[in-house]
Amino acid sequence: MRYGTIVAAAFALMAGAGQAIAGDAEAGRAKAATCVACHGPTGISVNPLWPNLAGQQEAYLAKQITAFKDGTRSDPSMTAMVTALSEQDIADIAAVFAAQTCK
Numbered sequence: 001m002r003y004g005t006i007v008a009a010a011f012a013l014m015a016g017a018g019q020a021i022a023g024d025a026e027a028g029r030a031k032a033a034t035c036v037a038c039h040g041p042t043g044i045s046v047n048p049l050w051p052n053l054a055g056q057q058e059a060y061l062a063k064q065i066t067a068f069k070d071g072t073r074s075d076p077s078m079t080a081m082v083t084a085l086s087e088q089d090i091a092d093i094a095a096v097f098a099a100q101t102c103k
């Protein structure tokens with residue numbers, strides 16, 4: 001019983017380490033239209049309080065967007081932005097910023 005629980009937990013961790021859905025940057029560009037108002041069209045922000053997203057790891061971006069959506073991570077600017085996004089939207093948007101060049 002206990003062993004089964006540990007195995008299940010290990011698999012859950014492994015599943016969480018990878019990205020469940022493949023992101024499509026082409027499809028993501030339109031979906032990221034509202035995001036670039038703060039994070040910048042090139043993923044470089046003009047406000048020191050808004051993070052640069054250009055060149056960030058795709059899986060990390062998807063993880064953070066999901067965290068804002070499910071409330072694990074909370075920020076007044078961000079939370080409202082991501083509530084309506086589907087898992088596919090999140091993957092696509094993460095692919096857009098990951099493909100950009102960081103400064």
Ligand code: HEC
Pocket residue numbers: 032034035036037038039049050051053061062064065074075077078081082093
């Ligand atoms: C009104 C400005 C604003 C808009 C619009 C906005 N964000 Fe953000 N974003 C922020 C701020 C501020 C933070 C930093 C939050 C914090 O301090 O925890 C942030 C953080 C993030 C992070 C975490 C970065 C990191 O390094 O951990 C991601 C990913 C992100 N935003 C993606 C998006 C996406 C995707 C959209 C569009 C759906 C979006 N943001 C729209 C202001 C904005």
